[in-house]
Amino acid sequence: MSVLVDEDTRVVVQGITGGEGKFHARQMMEYGTNVVAGAVPGKGGQDVDGVPVYDTVDQAVEEEDADTSVIFVPPAFAGDAIFEALDTDLDLAVAITEGIPTQDMAKVNKRLTETDTRLIGPNCPGLITPGESKLGILPGNIFESGNVGLVSRSGTLTYQVVDSLTQRGIGQTTAIGIGGDPIIGTSFIDALELFENDPETEAIVMCGEIGGEDEEQAAAYIDEHVDTPVAGFIAGRTAPPGKRMGHAGAIVSGSGTGTAESKINALNDAGVPVGDTPEEVADHIEEFL
Amino acid sequence: MKLHEYQAKQVFADAGIPTPESKLASDVDGVLAAAEEIGYPVAIKAQVQVGGRGKAGGIKLAEDEEEAREAADAILGMDLKGYYVDRVLVEQAVDFTDELYVGITMDRGEGKPVAMVSTKGGVNIEEVAEEDPDAIAREHVDPSFGMMPYQARKAVYDAGVDCDLARGVSSVLSTLYDLWEEKDGSDAEINPLMVTSDDEVIAADAVMNIDEDALFRQPELAEMEEEAAGGDELEQKADEYGFDYVRLEGNTGIIGNGAGLVMTTLDLVDYYGGEPANFLDVGGGAKADRIANALDMVFSDDNVESVVFNIFGGITRGDEVAKGINEALEQFDEIPKPVVVRLAGTNWEEGMEILNEDLVTVEQTLEDAVQRAVEYAEEVNE
Numbered sequence: 001m002s003v004l005v006d007e008d009t010r011v012v013v014q015g016i017t018g019g020e021g022k023f024h025a026r027q028m029m030e031y032g033t034n035v036v037a038g039a040v041p042g043k044g045g046q047d048v049d050g051v052p053v054y055d056t057v058d059q060a061v062e063e064e065d066a067d068t069s070v071i072f073v074p075p076a077f078a079g080d081a082i083f084e085a086l087d088t089d090l091d092l093a094v095a096i097t098e099g100i101p102t103q104d105m106a107k108v109n110k111r112l113t114e115t116d117t118r119l120i121g122p123n124c125p126g127l128i129t130p131g132e133s134k135l136g137i138l139p140g141n142i143f144e145s146g147n148v149g150l151v152s153r154s155g156t157l158t159y160q161v162v163d164s165l166t167q168r169g170i171g172q173t174t175a176i177g178i179g180g181d182p183i184i185g186t187s188f189i190d191a192l193e194l195f196e197n198d199p200e201t202e203a204i205v206m207c208g209e210i211g212g213e214d215e216e217q218a219a220a221y222i223d224e225h226v227d228t229p230v231a232g233f234i235a236g237r238t239a240p241p242g243k244r245m246g247h248a249g250a251i252v253s254g255s256g257t258g259t260a261e262s263k264i265n266a267l268n269d270a271g272v273p274v275g276d277t278p279e280e281v282a283d284h285i286e287e288f289l
Numbered sequence: 290m291k292l293h294e295y296q297a298k299q300v301f302a303d304a305g306i307p308t309p310e311s312k313l314a315s316d317v318d319g320v321l322a323a324a325e326e327i328g329y330p331v332a333i334k335a336q337v338q339v340g341g342r343g344k345a346g347g348i349k350l351a352e353d354e355e356e357a358r359e360a361a362d363a364i365l366g367m368d369l370k371g372y373y374v375d376r377v378l379v380e381q382a383v384d385f386t387d388e389l390y391v392g393i394t395m396d397r398g399e400g401k402p403v404a405m406v407s408t409k410g411g412v413n414i415e416e417v418a419e420e421d422p423d424a425i426a427r428e429h430v431d432p433s434f435g436m437m438p439y440q441a442r443k444a445v446y447d448a449g450v451d452c453d454l455a456r457g458v459s460s461v462l463s464t465l466y467d468l469w470e471e472k473d474g475s476d477a478e479i480n481p482l483m484v485t486s487d488d489e490v491i492a493a494d495a496v497m498n499i500d501e502d503a504l505f506r507q508p509e510l511a512e513m514e515e516e517a518a519g520g521d522e523l524e525q526k527a528d529e530y531g532f533d534y535v536r537l538e539g540n541t542g543i544i545g546n547g548a549g550l551v552m553t554t555l556d557l558v559d560y561y562g563g564e565p566a567n568f569l570d571v572g573g574g575a576k577a578d579r580i581a582n583a584l585d586m587v588f589s590d591d592n593v594e595s596v597v598f599n600i601f602g603g604i605t606r607g608d609e610v611a612k613g614i615n616e617a618l619e620q621f622d623e624i625p626k627p628v629v630v631r632l633a634g635t636n637w638e639e640g641m642e643i644l645n646e647d648l649v650t651v652e653q654t655l656e657d658a659v660q661r662a663v664e665y666a667e668e669v670n671e
Contacts, residue, residue, distance in 0.1 A: 101500050102502065110432055155549070213398060235549045237556045238559045240537065245533070245568050
């Protein structure tokens with residue numbers, strides 16, 4: 001079992017003729033992902049490794065029955081590309097692009113309330129159901145199929161934690177990178193709800209970081225609605241207030257919210273143990289299983 | 290990217306927001322000439338990117354030429370919280386009866402812009418937000434339509450602004466929103482918005498932060514960026530190299546890929562008893578030359594006693610990283626500081642084969658790499 005993505009997922013890659021798009025479309029196909037089409041304006045009629053390219057997402061859906069889009073479009077055009085995906089009745093759109101202007105994402109956020117398509121990202125590594133399908137840029141070889149769900153704001157931190165799990169023989173149902181930007185589609189709470197309702201997922205890892213209040217809200221949600229055991233990790237304990245640590249969202253205002261401490265406390269209060277190191281997160285998950 | 294006050298004021302004035310008459314000056318003679326032209330009294334304000342300039346002595350009032358000379362002498366060339374003051378804004382001192390606050394920012398929780406108005410202006414608005422949140426009226430804006438005129442009025446009336454002022458303040462708020470939207474602002478604020486005895490409002494300060502990710506479509510603001518740069522020499526170098534870099538106080542240099550993983554590496558250095566010297570994210574897909582630049586950055590910090598490299602490749606490839614490390618280190622007769630490397634993920638095995646182990650210490654796990662780097666840094670202190 002899995003959430004959001006499985007071997008039947010039919011993927012259109014927006015931006016498949018670009019450097020990143022081409023490379024990762026290949027990587028996805030090598031992993032076994034069912035990439036059925038590409039969509040690049042002006043490149044309709046071409047193909048990439050036998051995958052037909054269309055001018056619009058709409059055509060890709062019509063001709064190849066795509067139900068999911070993975071977006072590798074440069075930041076200046078990515079907001080528009082997400083709108084296009086949302087306008088095509090796809091089940092899922094995954095925006096990998098980093099550096100989309102925040103005001104563009106505010107408009108996307110509004111549009112999301114008007115469609116049934118789920119957005120993951122932007123500025124995220126994507127998601128993977130090990131052994132079935134991988135959407136995005138995650139290194140497939142570190143994942144193993146199993147019964148732990150993982151949701152994370154940070155790409156490389158996801159890899160680190162998954163590696164700790166897999167090394168101990170603990171596999172994953174689905175791992176979802178939701179992205180570290182200030183405005184994103186799928187939130188921690190959305191992902192937690194999906195894992196809670198997935199019968200195969202027996203434990204959940206939630207990786208957060210400083211900035212914003214998403215982890216605090218997720219902690220309140222876990223307290224009320226999640227019976228599956230959750231272990232957490234929060235990056236940025238040593239970050240000084242007022243400094244932006246890479247992710248636009250990873251800035252601590254200094255006003256007491258958004259700090260690693262407030263997030264760890266909120267999670268602990270909700271019964272979620274938070275590891276001091278990625279290995280400790282794996283220890284907690286091992287105890288749960 | 291944060292604009293200097295004089296830059297933000299120019300942007301505001303061009304859009305029609307009333308601002309005091311002002312001139313930029315970089316020496317005492319310039320200050321006196323500007324003050325003469327504007328007419329005393331004037332405020333002389335250091336143009337550096339730090340908050341609390343007034344308290345730190347960076348803003349002074351001058352009633353006459355003698356006071357202006359004294360103020361200019363004191364402020365020009367001063368060190369204001371680590372920033373060298375090379376320019377001041379000489380500004381008409383506004384005779385005011387009241388101070389308001391207006392601001393626009395992105396509410397990340399709601400994923401929407403929010404306009405804010407408060408009659409408690411002229412003070413640290415963050416403190417007001419924390420201690421008396423109801424003293425700030427907030428109005429969320431649908432970004433697809435922009436701020437409607439009624440919303441500006443509503444925010445102003447909700448804040449309890451006097452009726453005589455409501456029209457002027459809501460006009461400023463509307464203009465500020467339009468500017469924020471047009472210029473890809475992340476924050477746009479006026480604090481204080483001064484009220485004069487004849488009920489005019491005037492922007493006595495101006496804050497404008499621009500979304501760095503949107504600078505590609507704000508060419509005239511991007512040009513201002515060069516001017517606005519300043520501060521830590523190493524952070525300037527990081528800008529040139531295009532790194533996300535933050536300098537810290539410790540002695541263990543840290544290089545990694547991906548913000549979350551680099552922060553985690555910092556946290557682990559702290560956890561194992563060391564002190565992080567910096568945050569340095571080489572980003573996704575870094576090639577060899579970028580890795581070499583990262584090492585150059587960290588070696589340029591005199592505080593650094595050891596370096597830990599933590600790369601978990603997704604887009605980034607271990608062989609490229611290894612090449613970059615070799616390239617950077619082979620140019621030294623003697624390696625300046627010990628370097629510990631941990632490679633995982635995409636092409637890590639290829640990377641390990643390439644990596645010149647005479648130059649670095651290799652560890653297999655993140656925990657071992659961090660502990661080793663902390664040990665190296667400590668050995669220096671013994």
